Amino acid sequence: MNTAIDTTHCDDLRKALESFRACGPLIGRWGTELARRLGSGSRLLVAGNGGSAAQAQHLTAELVGRYRDDRPPFSALALHADTSSTTAIANDYGVQEVFARQTAAHGRPGDVLMLLSTSGASANLLSAADRAHRLGMTVWALTGRAPNPLQLGVDDALCVDAPTAATVQELHLVAVHMLCEAFDRAVEQGEADGREQARPDGRHGDVGRLLDGRPVALRRDRT
Numbered sequence: 001m002n003t004a005i006d007t008t009h010c011d012d013l014r015k016a017l018e019s020f021r022a023c024g025p026l027i028g029r030w031g032t033e034l035a036r037r038l039g040s041g042s043r044l045l046v047a048g049n050g051g052s053a054a055q056a057q058h059l060t061a062e063l064v065g066r067y068r069d070d071r072p073p074f075s076a077l078a079l080h081a082d083t084s085s086t087t088a089i090a091n092d093y094g095v096q097e098v099f100a101r102q103t104a105a106h107g108r109p110g111d112v113l114m115l116l117s118t119s120g121a122s123a124n125l126l127s128a129a130d131r132a133h134r135l136g137m138t139v140w141a142l143t144g145r146a147p148n149p150l151q152l153g154v155d156d157a158l159c160v161d162a163p164t165a166a167t168v169q170e171l172h173l174v175a176v177h178m179l180c181e182a183f184d185r186a187v188e189q190g191e192a193d194g195r196e197q198a199r200p201d202g203r204h205g206d207v208g209r210l211l212d213g214r215p216v217a218l219r220r221d222r223t
Contacts, residue, residue: 013170016162020171023158027175030140030156031182032191037112038063039192043075045107045137047099047128048116051169053080055142056116059176067180071187077106079128099128109136116172117141118165120148129153142175144168 038044044063046056060076079102080086089098103113113132115125120143129139129150139154145168146159160171186192 009164009166012163012167016160016167016171017174019161020174023175024178026156026158027178028182031179031184032186034112034179035183035186035191037110038074038076039187040110042108042110042112043077043106044112044114045077045079045103045132046114046116047079047102047125049080049122049124051165052116052118052142052172053078055169055172055176056114057081058173059114059179062176062180063183067177067184069184071184072192074192079103079106096123096127099124100131103128103131103137104135107132107135107137111135111137113137113139115139115141115150115154116143117148117150118144118168118172120144120146120150120159122150125150126153142172 034044044060046060047053048056057078057080060078060081063074063076065073079099082102085102086098089101093101099115107113111132113128115129117125120141125141126149129141130153132139141150141154141157143150143157143159144165145161146157148159151157151159158175160168160175162168162171
């Protein structure tokens with residue numbers, strides 16, 4: 001019996017990774033911009049379907065928790081993770097609206113919406129991108145091969161040149177980790193000045209910012 005393992009998947013990943021290296025500057029730019037915005041009180045909304053939903057939730061967990069070293073938490077929401085809202089919206093308004101309606105509920109001007117899709121053609125993500133733009137949000141996307149509808153409908157996109165959805169998702173995870181690393185580096189360099197600083201009461205702690213830039217203390221009530 002032949003027990004040899006087909007390594008074609010590994011070969012595809014290695015080939016795609018070589019071209020993916022060119023995306024480093026884009027990811028670095030995203031990390032710096034995200035640190036600046038979240039540090040000023042904006043938030044990140046993220047969405048995806050299936051495996052991309054898992055990748056999206058991975059990103060928000062790293063930002064609300066931490067990637068490597070300890071740092072303040074930042075606001076990041078994975079829209080698909082609210083199963084009650086997602087299923088209610090799908091039932092009442094249709095699957096195409098599950099992310100658009102949540103974007104309308106949670107998004108504000110200056111927030112960032114990041115959409116993950118291996119095909120770049122998911123109708124519910126395209127609807128969310130359109131809704132976000134109407135709200136004055138910035139929209140980024142991680143997709144598969146270009147061109148694709150999502151790439152053409154967002155402000156900036158990282159398109160993975162790979163033949164299969166599995167390889168695209170694996171490189172999306174690489175992108176998520178690189179983005180977190182760039183984000184943390186920007187925070188360390190002071191891009192997120194609105195987080196840990198003196199509060200209006202003279203103590204130190206988390207400080208958010210209103211849309212006009214004025215600092216406001218974030219309460220931490222404990223029960």
